[in-house]
Amino acid sequence: MRKEGKEPLIHISKRAALPWYVAWGIRAAAIVLALVVSALICVIMTGQNPLQIYGAMFTGSFGTVRKTWVTFQDVAMLLCVSLAVTPAFRMRFWNIGGEGQTMMGCLASAACMILLRDVLPNWAVIVCMVVSSIAAGAIWAVIPAIFKAKWNTNETLFTLMMNYVATQLVAFFCVVWESPKGSGKIGIINGNTHVGWLPEIFGQKYLLNIVIVLILCVLLYIYLTYSKHGYEISVVGESERTARYVGIKVSRVIIRTMLLSGALCGIAGFLLTGGTSHTMTTTLTDSRGFTAVMVSWLAKFNPVWMILTSLLLVFLDRGASDISSKFGLNQSFSDIITGVILFFIIGCEFFITYRINFRKAAGKEAETHV
Amino acid sequence: MFDFVSFIPRAVVQGVPLLFGSTGETLTEKSGNLNLGIPGVMYVGGISGVIGAFFYEQSLPSPDAISPFLAIAVPFLCCLLGSLLMGLIYCFLTVTLRANQNVTGLALTTFGIGVGNFFGGSLIKLSGSDVPSIALSATSAYYHRALPFAENLGWFGKIFLSYGFMVYLAVAIALIAAFVLRKTRVGLHLRAVGESPTTADAAGIDVNRYKYLTTCLGCMIAGLGGLYYVMDYASGVWSNNAFGDRGWLAIALVIFTIWRPNWGVLSSFLFGGLYILHMYIPSGLNLAVKELYKMLPYVVTIIVLIITSLRKRREDQPPQHLGLPYFREER
Numbered sequence: 199m200r201k202e203g204k205e206p207l208i209h210i211s212k213r214a215a216l217p218w219y220v221a222w223g224i225r226a227a228a229i230v231l232a233l234v235v236s237a238l239i240c241v242i243m244t245g246q247n248p249l250q251i252y253g254a255m256f257t258g259s260f261g262t263v264r265k266t267w268v269t270f271q272d273v274a275m276l277l278c279v280s281l282a283v284t285p286a287f288r289m290r291f292w293n294i295g296g297e298g299q300t301m302m303g304c305l306a307s308a309a310c311m312i313l314l315r316d317v318l319p320n321w322a323v324i325v326c327m328v329v330s331s332i333a334a335g336a337i338w339a340v341i342p343a344i345f346k347a348k349w350n351t352n353e354t355l356f357t358l359m360m361n362y363v364a365t366q367l368v369a370f371f372c373v374v375w376e377s378p379k380g381s382g383k384i385g386i387i388n389g390n391t392h393v394g395w396l397p398e399i400f401g402q403k404y405l406l407n408i409v410i411v412l413i414l415c416v417l418l419y420i421y422l423t424y425s426k427h428g429y430e431i432s433v434v435g436e437s438e439r440t441a442r443y444v445g446i447k448v449s450r451v452i453i454r455t456m457l458l459s460g461a462l463c464g465i466a467g468f469l470l471t472g473g474t475s476h477t478m479t480t481t482l483t484d485s486r487g488f489t490a491v492m493v494s495w496l497a498k499f500n501p502v503w504m505i506l507t508s509l510l511l512v513f514l515d516r517g518a519s520d521i522s523s524k525f526g527l528n529q530s531f532s533d534i535i536t537g538v539i540l541f542f543i544i545g546c547e548f549f550i551t552y553r554i555n556f557r558k559a560a561g562k563e564a565e566t567h568v
Numbered sequence: 569m570f571d572f573v574s575f576i577p578r579a580v581v582q583g584v585p586l587l588f589g590s591t592g593e594t595l596t597e598k599s600g601n602l603n604l605g606i607p608g609v610m611y612v613g614g615i616s617g618v619i620g621a622f623f624y625e626q627s628l629p630s631p632d633a634i635s636p637f638l639a640i641a642v643p644f645l646c647c648l649l650g651s652l653l654m655g656l657i658y659c660f661l662t663v664t665l666r667a668n669q670n671v672t673g674l675a676l677t678t679f680g681i682g683v684g685n686f687f688g689g690s691l692i693k694l695s696g697s698d699v700p701s702i703a704l705s706a707t708s709a710y711y712h713r714a715l716p717f718a719e720n721l722g723w724f725g726k727i728f729l730s731y732g733f734m735v736y737l738a739v740a741i742a743l744i745a746a747f748v749l750r751k752t753r754v755g756l757h758l759r760a761v762g763e764s765p766t767t768a769d770a771a772g773i774d775v776n777r778y779k780y781l782t783t784c785l786g787c788m789i790a791g792l793g794g795l796y797y798v799m800d801y802a803s804g805v806w807s808n809n810a811f812g813d814r815g816w817l818a819i820a821l822v823i824f825t826i827w828r829p830n831w832g833v834l835s836s837f838l839f840g841g842l843y844i845l846h847m848y849i850p851s852g853l854n855l856a857v858k859e860l861y862k863m864l865p866y867v868v869t870i871i872v873l874i875i876t877s878l879r880k881r882r883e884d885q886p887p888q889h890l891g892l893p894y895f896r897e898e899r
Contacts, residue, residue: 210895212897251574351871352886356874358604358819359823359869370859430877492675495671528685531686533678544661544672548665
């Protein structure tokens with residue numbers, strides 16, 4: 199804070215709730231501003247017309263039918279992980295272990311595909327995959343939750359560490375089940391028999407994934423907004439003391455919510471392995487567990503808005519990687535653009551929550567400007 | 569027989585980037601900021617140093633014209649500047665604009681890794697020079713140079729004296745940070761800011777200034793870890809994503825040392841040892857088991873985290889206000 203004279207030049211106070219259209223107006227302005235800044239960076243790097251660059255971003259994501267499907271599939275996957283971490287966030291449990299929980303889901307699915315392919319019929323393998331990946335994700339999430347509930351162990355750091363334990367477990371099994379031998383990785387699993395592959399519906403490879411995630415999105419919205427559990431989560435998030443006072447068992451809510459969170463991550467892992475890529479690598483989740491934190495936060499933990507925010511992030515990522523290949527830049531260019539836009543959106547929340555009052559003439563009451 | 573004389577120096581050089589990172593992050597966390605952007609900051613620190621060294625080497629008329637002072641100072645200052653900028657972004661968003669620290673930190677990591685890999689991959693193309701790859705052997709030689717008489721001292725020289733100057737710098741910074749935190753008034757104020765900013769504010773401590781200064785300082789120290797990695801460990805060769813998950817390991821180390829930079833010295837070498845242990849364990853043909861060994865640092869960290877929360881010793885806890893923004897009018 200600046201201190202000039204006795205009364206500070208600016209004085210910050212909390213706003214009452216803004217009408218939603220003003221709040222979203224501010225967010226839109228931040229995105230526009232961010233796009234301008236990113237355009238400047240693009241121009242400096244490539245020397246091209248920024249409008250052309252944004253055009254190229256658009257064709258990179260939606261240029262062809264195939265690209266559009268891939269984009270929507272990516273949105274669905276990111277949305278699924280974001281949905282998964284959201285219930286925990288709503289009770290201010292900072293689960294940044296979505297990455298590891300999703301990976302455990304992938305691992306469980308891949309294990310079923312590999313170990314049960316000769317034992318069970320296809321439908322039974324898929325059922326086992328669903329059950330085991332949900333269980334694996336949930337177990338991975340509930341371990342930090344139990345420690346948080348019983349002994350108040352820091353959940354951010356715990357879930358963060360669990361990610362890398364999961365990564366190494368996956369790396370371990372990648373070598374155990376390697377095929378072909380000696381390659382150190384698992385290729386496409388059951389490429390000939392398609393055992394454990396999710397069926398294509400209406401001839402579209404990714405449609406089933408997208409439909410499942412959309413259904414989950416609606417269900418989660420209903421769960422969080424209209425159910426008693428959802429209400430308890432919100433109360434715990436607002437104030438643990440209030441929750442205790444009104445007779446909510448906080449530790450039970452924490453454990454139950456993290457079970458749900460992990461189970462959804464497990465489903466994301468199942469969809470990734472069974473529906474999309476039919477393989478398992480340590481990079482299969484592609485940092486979605488971390489991106490999901492931002493998606494969920496940007497949407498104010500509202501599952502329906504998350505469709506938009508995950509679309510925005512996937513669009514940026516795919517678009518920017520298309521630009522980088524077109525203009526001969528490095529792939530990581532998309533990370534820079536994503537970072538810049540995130541900074542702007544993160545920063546703009548301040549102007550929604552708080553009001554800045556400038557000092558008027560000395561001695562007078564500070565008038566409010568927005 | 570386990571070969572300690574070759575194992576320990578390798579563990580140390582693995583540990584030094586973690587030591588820089590964890591010292592920086594410990595200071596930051598002591599001010600109540602949980603900066604999850606450290607992995608990104610370390611990438612930026614590394615690449616800023618590389619950019620500085622690259623342009624310095626390019627500007628030389630001939631390779632012999634290199635001056636030892638500039639070869640060390642230019643990358644060093646570039647690294648500090650780059651990490652400082654990252655720290656300022658983080659502080660502006662979390663302290664001034666009171667944004668969520670986890671989200672800001674993760675965005676900073678995405679951004680920082682992007683910056684590192686982008687410039688690492690396209691620096692040559694952007695600068696229009698005609699070298700095949702970024703190999704800053706001339707400048708990195710000065711970073712790598714050990715004490716001249718280390719060679720003659722046998723195993724003692726190998727274990728203690730065979731490193732470049734940044735190894736000793738890392739140890740010194742960690743010890744100084746520990747001293748300042750525990751023994752000085754500035755350290756006391758800083759800890760007060762992290763434990764209870766309301767109390768600190770009431771006692772007349774400028775909370776935001778402390779948060780800004782320590783977080784930026786922490787980022788600069790962490791950035792040096794990236795610089796050490798490229799200029800000394802990797803001998804000036806930048807390859808994308810080579811730095812790997814060391815940034816997260818540095819954050820793990822902060823927990824492992826229960827927020828004490830002086831413990832970080834030995835712990836970081838221990839972590840460095842755990843990081844490369846899989847190369848020394850005779851596991852025969854079974855490559856898979858080696859992957860499990862790489863899990864060790866994280867598992868150990870989790871165990872420490874659990875034990876400290878079970879024992880509930882007050883001096884072993886994370887700063888009480890860690891991860892929460894401070895707003896004076898919000899009680």
